[in-house]
Amino acid sequence: MSNWIRGASLGLGLCAATAGAQTAADANNERLLQRYVAALSEAVEQQWVRPDSVTLEQVCPVEVRMLPGGYVIVATARVDCEFDAAGRRSVEAAVRKAEPLPYAGFESVFRRSVVLRFHARDKAPGSDAAVAPREPGADNAAPDESRR
Template identity: 90%
Template sequence: MSEAVERQWVRPDSVTLEQVCPVEVRMLPGGYVIGATARADCEFDAAGRRSVEAAVRKAEPLPYAGFESVFRRVVVLRFRARDKAPASDASVAPRKRGADSAVPDESRR
């Protein structure tokens, strides 16, 4: 799920590196998003909040097949603003946590 959302997020210039924004994602079985809301403790400005919320919706449907047993209707993704890794790094080496523009940590509520 994290990777699907990460691929859709474009960090606005107003979001500085290392800022964190938890986003509550509400979804239906099948990975269909019914809501994505930046939480009150999000450090991003309004443009940054809108960008991560839009990234979640754009990544719909989120991965579901094969994950039915651990499916939760509400999850919290924690975005940490990072620089994007060069494209050549992604194809040669496994992706490291924090190497992309966002590092969502999936927490279940």
């Protein structure tokens, strides 16, 4: 389980059957959360056009705060963003253009604050997205638990 996913802790008094059911529920929530993160990333990626000033392989984490329903309150490139000012503005604008962000079907794993990591790369043939492909297990977006 990723460090940013908070599962229910199992008390010592719970029987093995309850613990097994909780583990299955946690696994289901983990899978749903992974699909939620992928849906968020895809929605924003489709709106992002990489400026020429952003060089390949640069990374820019963008904090997105939103309301239930996927309505964006603010999207801000973090200080560790490697993009220049034009690149930062472009990813922030992409988040706003993707609004409302995916929500329906993800209510149980919705997070008010997430961090999307943009990886600059060339567009794939036939694709409008200009972000790096996700590596299995990579943390391309992570809820920001400090703001929940």
